[in-house]
Amino acid sequence: MTGLFSEVFLSALLFGAVTAAIPLLLAGLGEQMSEKAGVLNIGIEGMMLAGAYLGFVGAFYSGSLWLGFLTGAGGGVAVALVMALLCVRIGLNQIVIGIALTLGLEGLTALLHHFQFSRSYPRLRAVDVTVIPLLSDIPVIGPALFRQHLIVYLAVALVFAMGYIYRRTQLGLNLQAAGDKPAALDVAGIDVVRTRTVAVLTTGALAGLGGAYLANVGAGLFIPFITNGAGFLGIVLAMLARGRPVWVLFGALLFGVCLSLTTAMQVAGINIPTDVIQMLPFLAVMVMLVLFGRRASLPAALGIPYERGAR
Amino acid sequence: KSIAILTPEEGTDYGWNQQGIDAAKAAAKAAGVEIVVAQGLGYGDVRPTLRELAADGASLLIAHASGYNTSAPEIAKETKVPVAIVDTPTGLEKGLVADYTLSGHEGAYLAGRLAAKMSRSKSVGIVVSGEPPSWNSQSAAFAQGVKAESPDVKVTYAVIGPAAYSDAAGGKRVTESVIASGADIIFGQGNGSSFGMLQAVETTKAGDGGKVYFIDVIGDKTPIDKGFLLSSVVWNIEPVYAAMIADLKADTFGTKSYSIGLKDDSVKLLKTAAIPDNIWAEIQALREDVISGKTKVDPVYDAAAVRALMTSVAQ
Amino acid sequence: MSIDTAPAAGATALDATAAVATRRDIQHRLLMTLGPILAALIIAGCILLAVGVDPLAYYGFVLKRGLLSPLGIQQTLTRMAPLLFLAAGLIVAFRAGMWNLGGDGQFLLGAVTAAASAPVLVEVMPAWLALICSFVIAMLVAMIWSLVPALLRAYQGVNEIITTLMMTFLGTSLANVLVKLMFRDPGTTVPQTRTLPVEDRLPRLFDTTITSGLLLGLVAIITVHLVMTRTAFGLKLRIVGANPRAAIHAGLGVPKLTIAVFAISAGLAGLAGAVDILGVQGNVRADWNPAYGLAVIPVVFLARMNGFAAIGFVFLLSVLSIGGESAARRLGVPNHFTLVLVSIVLIVLALAEYIDHRYNQSRKA
């Protein structure tokens, strides 16, 4: 089998794994922030779709990928704004609104695509990569990991930035308090609603960015339902990661690698039904849960709207 | 008098749905009947739509998806309105159910020959988003064509994933991997995800630094091509629908299966500027051989069989 | 996410004033449901206008095709059957405080096993018995599928949102594998299970095309409602849901109840799959996933986990999806618009409930 796998191919596989992992990573990091602050954000799939659509529109009409990422993040924020308004400010049920937003954006983006692109199917140019000197010369790993678009490095850097925020800043304390005991945060003089709103909007920005990456870099185009459940995977990753950004990264990479493994096995001509291979990442996670499935430490106030002085 | 066609997705995909709808429109126009298009119905339950169309007076319901071949005959019996279904040659019923099994395998075989002739790297790839029978038969025939042309040419087969019809990112990712494994011609089948494949072809260089070419199926993506489309196995379903309408009028509906093939150009290979004339001439000669029966191409519909075949031709 | 106990109260009211109050309450409820729907239709109408479609014509078709025409209403009622089972399953889980988000996986596995067993069984036994056996098999398979999340939650405290989501991804894949590799109909090239003949399926009601699965669904959801509100078992589950620590304090076997909740909830989802197959579809095709579960979840919340209210909302959802499909076709809007419509209706209903609640509070103060 080794003969089959040229260096170029292996590195393409790894590259593919990273490309598939980045949207999951961004969605997972975003969801993690909401959950930390006590908001179960089921609408993240809708935020990703909004990001994918607007991100593509931005990149396509401006010709600039960066502008695309910006509009994509903006799209996610716009949806998050609705969520923040309805679920954080006035305290509607987060699951109802989350699912409704996801359904609505599935429909809306498909509708817009139909009227706008369903005849022309525009596609973007190839993505410019930033080559990291020296590191990119490492065989196999180099081209896969160190010849990526700048946003990929930024996304990975974000993991560590988030870790820093959570552990070392007042904002991190605020977020954790908002999720574990919002009343305590409130009497400490920090507005819980504002803190949670910030968290939800950040989620929207990250999910939107993830969607934009998926459309602009992952696919190079937009089609309806392009996210294919990536948002829900993000929720799972965030919950598995127990508040640690690094674990979101690991989880996202696991999924990406499993996807590439599927391709690798097929190219190697191993005759296993794809449906079976496709179950691999989920099976892996389930096995992990069964083996190490200690109590997932979710924030105590997760899913519960905060109202000052309510009893 | 009117006929109705039902498709799972919108008829703007330069593929299965669009070819079906365009053909039905053309056939209806030629026959002077009205046409009702019900598109984007999804792969769920179409019985409500079938019943409604029947109640609205359609005299033929074309259920243009293999997913509809259980519900449509049932509704035909219930409402006594004739239906046409796909991929079910055994389901014929006089006056009620006709089958049209569309397989472009003959065309795919030619595409395989073409790809083998044109591949610089002696390596071609097949990327599919799922494994429905009509795609399987083309994947298999394509591989057979490649091997018939030159046993040295490597064929790589990759499925994006189950129900990955809209996974454009997956299409791009898998296609890029296949290109990295050496392929410089991609035979791609997928609905939404085929645009991802196209994108991969357009943005990835082959191993020798040259262009990678794409061979499409069913529809004609020339209008949106950026110069990477090598060919397409184009299906023209209009003759099938025309024959159905004729049979309906002649009271012979439901007595035969309809199909498409190279013979009447209902399956044909698209000629693009990327194909040199001499190679195109050779392909045309091969086409004659297939039509005359000198070359036999048997369709393989089963996914497991296709994968077994791919394993055997991979090396 | 509090569990509402209102239906438990108020039921003993029998005297005249209470009857008047109840009637006013029902009127109020109706107003608070129809009002928001109207508002949602107006908002969605603006989107229609924006894409150049006459909203009145659109809604006209929705009403006509989903509700008022004999054909339309029959389709609507038929569509309700699996949704009712799913809603019943979710009511059990949500009232017991367990977020079973794995309905789609359980539904599909139930559907596949029902589709695999029924055509075989009808050949060896009377059709009615075969149907019953298939229902039981579907239910059991779905129950077994829920065992992993149930055990993890009951004995390890692993959050069930993660596990049920994972199991639904897995279940969808597994259902495909089963269809393609194990239960495939050898008689066709299309990857699907064998087809249960129309005459062996669940009988239709009277002379219509409405499946008797509708009745089963109604029975299921009403039974669930009564069990949850009127029996000791239902009360135990509600205690677990409302305050798990109180359940332990009161000596309830929380782990066992947890497993029971998952089993019942998943079993009902499995039955939902079976009723769709045995009543309507007749077989399962590869890659088939109607994803009903996702739309039913908010519906159950909006109904405040009340079975009767859920019936109403499921009806609404069916009207919108059947009528919307038809209207979209006639006016050249992509079918996806139905999703937008449903989403807006859900959001506006949730908002209306909030405003109503606020209004009541300020009136009391």
Next chain:
Amino acid sequence: MSVAKRDIVALEGVTKRFPGVVANDSVDLEIRPGEVHVLLGENGAGKSTLIGMLSGLQQPDEGRILVDGEPTAITSPRHALALGIGTVFQHMMLVPTLTVAENLLLGGPWWQRPKTEELEARVAEITRTLGITVKLHAKVSELSLGEQQQVEILRAMVRNSRLLILDESTSMLTPKGIDELGALMRRLVEQGLAIVFITHKLKEAAAFGDRISVLKLGRKVGEIPPERFRALGEQAIISEIVELMFGKQKDDPEAAERPVRTIRAEAAPLLEVRDLAVAPTDDAPGLSSISFDICPGELLGIAGIDGNGQKHLAEALAGQRATVGGSVRLQGTPIEALSVGERRQKGLRYLTDDRLGEGTVGTFPVSINFFLKQVGAAPFWRKGVEQRAEIDKRAAQLVREYDVRTPSLKTPVARLSGGNIQKVLLARELAEGAKVVIFNKPTYGLDLSNTLASRQRIRDTAARGLAVLLISTDLEELLSMCDRIAVISNGSLVGTVENADDARTKVGRLMIGLAA
């Protein structure tokens, strides 16, 4: 009025309404530096609501609040903090998953790194003057309730409050802790702070206060200004308060005599516990070799500082917590292997200290909460089907018998006042078939009249010949009721004392680790 003693905060005609209740009804109040202003009143009198408005959690519906003489709308907790109003709330307001230091740091500008060093220095300074120690780097969830309360007081200090509000802050403290808190308050007012101190214990009010205001049903019904306060002795103050609160003259109501009961010495113990052991958890030490007997009609008290294993003991006896050794016999039959329900069947009852957390289901009607531990039992359920008429009948009976004040049987139990919720629990646990009853802090958070009523219930229980285990952190309560008092410390019983004249000192010695 002297210039130096200008009000820091004054309330003028403040009214606050909630759905169905007027929590504060045009209340006037002056809060001055250098004074401990004690707020008294029954449960629900509106004390905490008043505090809520001072700390920015709520806004008055009518009236105004003056800060330094200026009418000020205190719009948010942040605003209150900025005005120098620091509050220790009745309910714990710490984030359990953060460390003490992090909790103290909460509230800083969001973009900054927490200023840990600065905090440490400041805390060191404050704790030195206050004479307390805190574990800055321990997680709050690992602290005992008493320690948590200290952290909250510390937090108010760290923020440089000019006005410190303590809402029932002594409820979790030991007698020694209470005295220390009293001394601390004294030092603080001497430094020029103003303090508002809320308590249900009249002795504390008399001992620590300078000025007393009494609330009743949301109205201020009386005030004892400092001049009068100093003029009166403790007894006089208490009887004046009692008159204000209850309107009838009565001497120190808590000093009810312990009725002399005779326990037949030869009677076999109803409950025998031998060498009971429980594994430790995050928030409490494990139990080791706990042994004691209780005879019919006997009232055994368990004294000790909160968090020394009392809850584990109660839960292990009730069957809610797994044991790792030892035996429990009820009327001679071993019950350690039985489940919660089976033990209840045998007559073992456990009245939890966590009324809303585990004792009741807050959203369920009062009627159902009477039968939470009997779900499925006849005659309230037949063949598993709820018999609503039977339930309502019996519930109505219990409501009458135990004087539960509830608008209706259908009212969600969480809407009731703490005292009334406690009555529901008492009714549930003492209903037919009880033989051994464990009371865990039965009067915690209750006002005077409810406390007295509950204590009477407990005495009556023992008088009926039941064995009673009374766990309490309130030494006075134990001394006034028990036959014997055992002291628990760090998970084991360090001694048992007959409740005779010198019991107070003996128990006190045991509690601080000396031999009796």
